[in-house]
Amino acid sequence: MLKYVNQILIYIYTPEYLVTFKVLRLNKAILTRNKIQLYNEKINSYNMFIYYLICLR
């Protein structure tokens, strides 16, 4: 059984900067294989780390 990285918060980035909130558990290997990169950035006053998911394909 494939192990997943810890639960992460994901915003899907779009050109309009419209963000869709999703809670997912994803595997880093699958993301890498699909040429998807994860970026993290501090974005709000709660000092919370949020991940942006950008599809490079």
Next chain:
Amino acid sequence: MKILVVPLLLLVGTCSNQRHSEKVNDLKNSISYSDKSPVETYLNTITTEDLKTHLHEIASDKYAGRRAGADGHNEMCDYIRKYYNSLQIEAPKAYPDYFQSIPKSYLPEELRASQNVVAYIEGSEFPEEFLVISAHSDHIGVIDGKIHNGADDNASGTSAIMEIAQAFQLAAKNGHRPKRSIVFLHLTAEEYGLYGSLFYTENPAFPLENTVANLNTDMIGRVDKRHEGNEDYVYLIGSDRISTELDFIVRKANEEFTHLELDYKYNALNDSNRYYSRSDHYNFALKNIPVIFFFNGEHEDYHKPTDTVDKINYRILQKRAQLIFATAWYVANSDNPPTKEVL
């Protein structure tokens, strides 16, 4: 006018509901084993002793946690290959030594080249249609000097399909050859991102368009916390997502032969564990092949060096393997493959 339209809509709605439930019932009622006795006979050749022998071998220290591409994993694949050869279960023509090699360039950087192990029993009536029974053979190797034996993950599933294979081969030798071909597929590099099954589905030993279903086993030898005191259960995941008929088949197999509690908790579309995408059946499902994932749930020893053979419940492993066998028997011998339709 409104007075007329509302009852008309209600009538149409009722009729369509009725038609749907009739269709579901018809499908359910159409599933039956024409002769239960051979299924029972060969199902009983799946024994706890044999499962234990295979599982102890596969999860032994000499294979050093079966990291994909490492010497230990290669030697264990050799053990599986020799087993099929000894039973005279054939290798596919494309891979006459049972090994479907996967180059290093296909795998994550940290892994060496590896291989899936493929064996099959040719069908008597529909040899060009294939049922794939799969389990991953790799685990996570040695971490911090500790061997991770992976007795449950996934020596349990590996030993189960080896036993299922011998049961089908014995049946074939005694005049009960399956109508469809059955492929026994031991996949590599599952733990690193389902690479073995991805490679297989991109380079199938047998045409995917003729692959009627995939029954995948990953962790079927333990009992999770939810079922303490009620160990006769198995989680089914994905069985109704592509083919309602396949789900009805596994339910029927269970009703007739194994009487386990079929737990669909992790089959929920919104389940946060997302098990549906975390084992090898997923790559088959992505190709629109009906799948069932058999699973015992997570436990405290998951991906730890403490996932050892002494914690395996062989009685329940046997029952789950028998359920898979009975399901496979139906799929391999029915007049038509499971319809790809969700009712």
